[in-house]
Amino acid sequence: MKTLILRTASNYLLPLLLVFSVFILLRGHYLPGGGFVGGLIAAIAFVLHAFANGLDNTKGLLRFHPGFLMPVGLGLAFISGLAPVIGLDDPFMTGLWFPEPFPVIGSVGSALFFDIGVYLVVIGVTLTIIFTISESA
Amino acid sequence: MLAAILLGFLFAIFLVFAGKFFRGKLAVLSALIPGGLFAYFASFIPQISSGEIISKTYQWVPAFGVDLSFKLDGLSLLFSLMITGIGFLVFAYTASYLRGHKYLDRFYGYLSLFMAAMLGLVLSDNLISLFVFWELTSISSFFLIGFNNTNPASRKSALTALGITGFGGFFLLAGALLLGSITGTYSISEMLSMKEAIAGSEYYILAVIFIFVAAFTKSAQFPFHFWLPGAMKAPTPVSTYLHSATMVKAGIYLLMRFTPVLGDQEFWNITLIIVGGITMVYSAIHALFRTDLKGVLAYSTISALGILVFLIGLGTKAAFLAAAVFIIVHALYKATLFLVTGIIDHQTGTRDVTKLGGLRKIMMPVAIAGILAAISSAGIPPSVGFLGKELTYEASMHAETFTIIIVIAIVLTKILLLWAGFVAGIKPFVGKLPDAHKDVKAPGFLMWAPAIILAVLGILFGIFPMLIESALVKPVVSSLGADASDYHLALWHGFNTVLLLSAITIAVGIFLYFFLKPSAKLESRIGKLEFISPKSITEKGTHYFSVFSAFWTNVFQNGYLRNYVTTIVLFLVVLVGYVMFGNPTVLIDYRQLSEVTAYELAVVIILIAGVFYTVFTKSRLAAVAAMGVVGLAICLIFVFYSAPDLAMTQFSIDTLTVILFVLVLYRLPKYLTLSDYKMRIRDGVLSVALGTVICLLALQVLAEPTNSEIGDFYAKNAYIMAQGKNVVNVILVDFRGTDTLMEIAVLSISAIGVFGLLKLRLKSTDRSQ
Numbered sequence: 001m002k003t004l005i006l007r008t009a010s011n012y013l014l015p016l017l018l019v020f021s022v023f024i025l026l027r028g029h030y031l032p033g034g035g036f037v038g039g040l041i042a043a044i045a046f047v048l049h050a051f052a053n054g055l056d057n058t059k060g061l062l063r064f065h066p067g068f069l070m071p072v073g074l075g076l077a078f079i080s081g082l083a084p085v086i087g088l089d090d091p092f093m094t095g096l097w098f099p100e101p102f103p104v105i106g107s108v109g110s111a112l113f114f115d116i117g118v119y120l121v122v123i124g125v126t127l128t129i130i131f132t133i134s135e136s137a
Numbered sequence: 138m139l140a141a142i143l144l145g146f147l148f149a150i151f152l153v154f155a156g157k158f159f160r161g162k163l164a165v166l167s168a169l170i171p172g173g174l175f176a177y178f179a180s181f182i183p184q185i186s187s188g189e190i191i192s193k194t195y196q197w198v199p200a201f202g203v204d205l206s207f208k209l210d211g212l213s214l215l216f217s218l219m220i221t222g223i224g225f226l227v228f229a230y231t232a233s234y235l236r237g238h239k240y241l242d243r244f245y246g247y248l249s250l251f252m253a254a255m256l257g258l259v260l261s262d263n264l265i266s267l268f269v270f271w272e273l274t275s276i277s278s279f280f281l282i283g284f285n286n287t288n289p290a291s292r293k294s295a296l297t298a299l300g301i302t303g304f305g306g307f308f309l310l311a312g313a314l315l316l317g318s319i320t321g322t323y324s325i326s327e328m329l330s331m332k333e334a335i336a337g338s339e340y341y342i343l344a345v346i347f348i349f350v351a352a353f354t355k356s357a358q359f360p361f362h363f364w365l366p367g368a369m370k371a372p373t374p375v376s377t378y379l380h381s382a383t384m385v386k387a388g389i390y391l392l393m394r395f396t397p398v399l400g401d402q403e404f405w406n407i408t409l410i411i412v413g414g415i416t417m418v419y420s421a422i423h424a425l426f427r428t429d430l431k432g433v434l435a436y437s438t439i440s441a442l443g444i445l446v447f448l449i450g451l452g453t454k455a456a457f458l459a460a461a462v463f464i465i466v467h468a469l470y471k472a473t474l475f476l477v478t479g480i481i482d483h484q485t486g487t488r489d490v491t492k493l494g495g496l497r498k499i500m501m502p503v504a505i506a507g508i509l510a511a512i513s514s515a516g517i518p519p520s521v522g523f524l525g526k527e528l529t530y531e532a533s534m535h536a537e538t539f540t541i542i543i544v545i546a547i548v549l550t551k552i553l554l555l556w557a558g559f560v561a562g563i564k565p566f567v568g569k570l571p572d573a574h575k576d577v578k579a580p581g582f583l584m585w586a587p588a589i590i591l592a593v594l595g596i597l598f599g600i601f602p603m604l605i606e607s608a609l610v611k612p613v614v615s616s617l618g619a620d621a622s623d624y625h626l627a628l629w630h631g632f633n634t635v636l637l638l639s640a641i642t643i644a645v646g647i648f649l650y651f652f653l654k655p656s657a658k659l660e661s662r663i664g665k666l667e668f669i670s671p672k673s674i675t676e677k678g679t680h681y682f683s684v685f686s687a688f689w690t691n692v693f694q695n696g697y698l699r700n701y702v703t704t705i706v707l708f709l710v711v712l713v714g715y716v717m718f719g720n721p722t723v724l725i726d727y728r729q730l731s732e733v734t735a736y737e738l739a740v741v742i743i744l745i746a747g748v749f750y751t752v753f754t755k756s757r758l759a760a761v762a763a764m765g766v767v768g769l770a771i772c773l774i775f776v777f778y779s780a781p782d783l784a785m786t787q788f789s790i791d792t793l794t795v796i797l798f799v800l801v802l803y804r805l806p807k808y809l810t811l812s813d814y815k816m817r818i819r820d821g822v823l824s825v826a827l828g829t830v831i832c833l834l835a836l837q838v839l840a841e842p843t844n845s846e847i848g849d850f851y852a853k854n855a856y857i858m859a860q861g862k863n864v865v866n867v868i869l870v871d872f873r874g875t876d877t878l879m880e881i882a883v884l885s886i887s888a889i890g891v892f893g894l895l896k897l898r899l900k901s902t903d904r905s906q
């Protein structure tokens with residue numbers, strides 16, 4: 001399925017979609033969105049790229065196996081839950097927040113890091129499954 | 138205190154990254170960790186012996202009463218010192234024993250993982266966290282037993298040990314939950330004050346049985362004992378550390394910890410006396426029939442654990458004293474004997490006691506350690522073993538019932554244990570050196586020094602019992618709920634019956650040692666009885682169980698996705714249909730349904746068209762695309778009913794699903810009709826039935842009075858408590874964040890599953906192995 005139009009478009013779409021996925025991830029706390037959808041959109045971006053340019057090119061672009069995102073994301077989510085236990089003797093998963101919201105991002109707290117963890121895991125899982133299946137099909 | 142426990146875990150994780158630096162000469166440095174912890178715990182001795190109890194609580198899941206709360210009292214202190222002290226020596230010994238091993242770093246990782254888990258276990262004051270650490274010790278023991286993972290026997294033993302101790306772990310969890318529901322708390326210290334309420338509860342017996350099964354499996358009591366001799370497949374440092382000095386005593390620890398809560402009841406005492414009694418005699422007799430040094434030691438360890446269970450069962454102050462002393466005695470002499478055996482094995486390459494002799498000429502320090510340990514194990518004065526034996530006899534002579542039988546059993550056990558100790562500690566060193574071992578080299582300092590230290594301590598504590606009396610022994614007894622402040626440990630108590638029994642034990646034991654030599658003939662004789670041993674019976678049981686599960690799996694997990702879906706759908710239809718039509722008040726309130734708008738109608742028509750196209754099309758790709766249409770139509774319905782989050786997610790999922798299908802289907806051969814008409818009609822009927830049932834269910838849910846309490850709570854508190862305005866997302870990442878954490882873990886597991894199934898296929902050459 002290597003059409004010129006799709007290939008050219010996908011080169012521009014990949015960064016755009018990735019930025020969009022981060023946008024969706026960040027706005028999740030106030031408006032529809034969040035780590036899960038964001039992760040799926042990012043995964044779609046890569047899958048689209050793979051569709052147009054071939055799997056090997058996308059893999060070259062990624063440089064590492066997407067599966068590595070799973071432990072990274074899980075670790076990030078777990079640590080964001082563990083942080084209050086270690087830092088403040090609060091129960092697991094207590095929300096911690098910076099007092100002032102950051103420009104552009106909004107209020108930053110442990111929940112955001114948790115959501116980033118979800119985002120990474122979803123990308124990792126989706127790409128691992130799709131890459132694996134399409135390689136063996 | 139949390140840091141002290143976590144240190145081992147952190148070191149294990151650290152080794153994953155920095156392991157290669159610890160494979161060589163630096164390996165011995167890792168002994169600094171248990172060494173430092175030993176010093177840390179030893180610094181608490183003055184406080185604990187003056188009767189203080191140190192506790193520290195970290196909240197974990199406060200909503201369920203699950204905390205990481207740690208309590209250091211006499212009992213915990215004794216175990217902590219044993220874990221870190223023997224750990225220190227074993228870590229150092231390992232550096233020499235496994236020098237140059239390819240996976241030395243991995244071994245240290247497992248060892249420190251175990252050490253941390255074991256410390257957590259003996260320091261936990263919360264039953265649930267105790268359970269977690271309990272399981273961690275089983276798991277690390279599994280890794281360590283199976284360390285020589287190229288050897289099938291090792292792997293099998295590791296699996297057996299994990300199976301048995303894991304089985305007990307379930308019972309511990311059940312017991313914890315039961316006790317939690319009786320008392321309303323998981324804190325062990327709080328349970329102490331509810332002794333009467335627990336004993337009066339109708340679930341008392343059940344709770345005790347659960348705790349017993351957990352303790353008996355872990356501490357290798359009859360009939361669960363057989364995993365321990367198998368566990369001797371592990372490298373000797375592991376046998377020393379886990380399977381004689383510490384982990385197998387976790388069950389003893391559990392029983393002791395619960396003595397003030399559950400003890401002092403007839404059921405508790407009599408069961409422990411019987412099980413402990415059978416175990417100690419049974420396995421002491423078994424030890425006679427072994428020629429492998431580690432086999433002899435394994436059975437004598439089980440027997441010693443039996444003695445401890447038996448003493449806890451006696452439940453008197455004297456028995457608790459005896460148990461506290463005997464734990465120290467046994468840890469010192471048995472660890473020494475294991476270390477000595479390890480040295481012999483390492484230098485000569487054999488552990489067959491019939492082939493060993495005269496090794497004193499080559500390794501004098503080891504011989505001294507072995508002989509001193511044998512003396513302590515035999516209970517010959519002035520060793521600390523003598524103290525332990527005297528106290529044990531004293532306690533058994535004051536048993537309330539069946540005193541004669543109990544005394545005979547314990548004396549018999551001690552005689553046989555004396556024999557076992559002599560065979561392991563003295564026999565390899567005396568007599569003539571066989572020609573085959575003429576060129577054996579002497580072991581290095583790191584190997585014999587730990588053995589000597591432990592053996593000398595065994596004698597030192599005997600001569601100066603005040604060293605351990607108020608520091609270790611009495612605090613343990615007071616943790617068990619008895620007061621022993623008026624008692625003094627001493628070697629000499631005058632001429633009395635106990636002394637006479639001791640003399641008989643030593644005389645008969647030494648006679649037996651000269652009369653009965655271990656031989657292969659004896660070993661084969663006991664082998665004939667193997668078919669009625671608990672081990673063979675359990676193995677048969679597990680064999681039939683696996684045959685049954687293979688049958689069950691073949692019926693239900695037959696590998697055809699369509700059969701799985703059929704089963705699930707059929708089950709759902711029958712169950713939900715039965716409940717709905719069995720209940721006569723099926724009410725559907727049509728008045729509450731809102732008007733159907735034109736665009737909703739349009740979407741539904743598209744949806745139905747999509748479904749029909751999917752079912753009847755001849756092209757696979759077209760079916761997939763039509764499925765995508767169905768999914769998108771549903772997304773639109775979500776949008777109409779103000780669920781944008783759901784719509785976005787569904788949209789992305791649908792896109793990915795279609796892409797996935799296309800990627801796979803692209804390479805499949807042309808569409809084939811594999812199902813006949815009957816199957817198609819059956820599937821059609823089933824699908825329509827499911828749709829109808831779900832539709833009716835949804836309609837009925839609408840008719841129920843709605844309870845919006847939970848929804849209101851989230852809506853109200855999302856911004857106040859979690860600073861977010863998108864309630865759905867706040868629930869996902871904050872209110873129910875732990876659920877999400879589990880869900881993404883499950884996602885990762887499924888991805889690894891897909892990867893494993895498709896990528897890690899065995900080559901046909903590997904498959905035969």
